[in-house]
Amino acid sequence: MRKLILIFAIIWVSSSCKSTYTVTVYNLEPAPVVLAKDIKRIGIINEVGDRATSENIASLEALVKAADIKLSREGTEAALEGLLAELQKDKRFDTVMILSKTASLWERESNETKTIPWRDLKNLCLQNQLDAVFSLAFYQTDTRIMEKKSSMEELDMLRTRVVIPARELTLETLIENGWRIYDPFEEKVLDEIEVNEQVVTQAKGEDALNALRSMTDRADSLVSKSRGSGSAFGMRLKPSNKAVERQIYIKGSPLLVQAEQAVIDEDWLEAARLWQMDLNHEKPAIRAMACHNMAVLYEIKNDLDKALEWAIQARTHDDGKAHSQYLETLKTCASQKLQAEKQWEAIALLRK
Template structure:
């Protein structure tokens, strides 16, 4: 017990004596996928027809839902609609069209099929006046069943409790889909991504049929998940905002202590004035930490170039080792910012 108390005290001491403090900030990341500005008309195709080769899985689905392969058909259509909704609400494109009745392009596979050939893609774009094609390359639902039999007490016809068999069915449905984006002038897909989601439902009854009939809205829930998958997939073309963590120095002299308290109240500019005054400190350790903190405050204010300059001086002139790692972070952010600005201005290279 004494050892545990000692270890707890030591951990608290080390934490309280840390030279840095953690902050979090929101940064904007560029879209995962960039398309040229001249891509204005896009088509969405479904290559994912239910395959007769699904065998047992398709039969299980037919028994469970009385829908069989229709569940895959409806689910894939819901996924296409979700993607179309996301692309249309982004206001990025002049036209977003779901293309039906393209059996020559459909494949009944359970994984990524061969990519569209360049000839197929160019013919598709020429026929429908498209600048890009979004493809649902495959879509599949597979259900696993776990059955249990127990006993349940019910009231009989004479009011006497009797025990009857109780059947329980646990269904786990995996929804898998794969997506691609094509440009007619590029020989390979410019993006490829896959998703796997799960739906778990249960039912019970005095026999397996009643247990199955007690499961409600399974199809509707599959369609909702599929629609959401398509909607989320469309976000790959949009910038995203994420939270990141940064450490800044709170120890060295009284200016760092006061700066910490100001920062904790949101007075970052007042804290920066204290840190900037310490950048000329005669001790390299203090000056280096002050330069590092100035890099942090400039990143908070959105000036990544200035942040990079302060961080470089913190390491190159004053030997602050934490600054070297931070320099790499800022270099990645500068590259991401350049890509983001290019995306937002519509100057994505063609």
């Protein structure tokens, strides 16, 4: 018993003595993919093969597999539609279209690698007057089935709620999809990524099959995830804000401790007032912490120039690893922001 109390005491002390508070900042980063200025007409193709439907659907596993095959088809369509919608919003492109019936490009007996020959891709672009091809390279789902005893309420003959034995069914579906951008005329793959996402669905029923039938939102969740994947791939052509975590010091001096509540409340004016009172602290380490906090504050405000000034002061007071690393991180963020802003300017010119 004493040992258990001691363990809880150690955990409590550790949590109460945490010296930093985590905040989220958003930094502008350049687009991962930059297309040539003369790419104006885009075709979207589906390289995913069609899976055969299971004939034996008597068991739970077979039912889930059959459902996954159907959902994979719907998810594939949603992914392509998500990409189409995102690219159509990009005014740099004159035409964006989904090309159907393109399976013959790679499903040939002589094509063991199941890849599209550059010659055929080039002919596809010439036939449809396209400059580049975006492709859903693969799409597959893999579902893990978990079942356990549970209970549930139902109405009896007298319309009274009673508790009955039940089975709780959990399906964890991993969605794996890959995307490519082809430039057939240069014979280059301009971009290639793989995205993994998960959909978890739970339901109860008198038995596992009834629980499965009651999972009415599973299809919507999978289709939504897939559409989002396509949209996210299209957004790789534009700069975007990326969320990253930063640490604010909340221990070390009475003023840093006092500022903690202001940080939690996001009362940055009050937090800054307290931190600045520590800029003349007798200990260099405390002065460095206060400067570091001010740097994070200006990063939150998206003023990286000011953030850099404060980070330099922090390292001047204390040239330890943490302050040096943060300064280098801010330099990288500032460089990426400048590159992203130039990209936005170039995109704006192309849209005119």
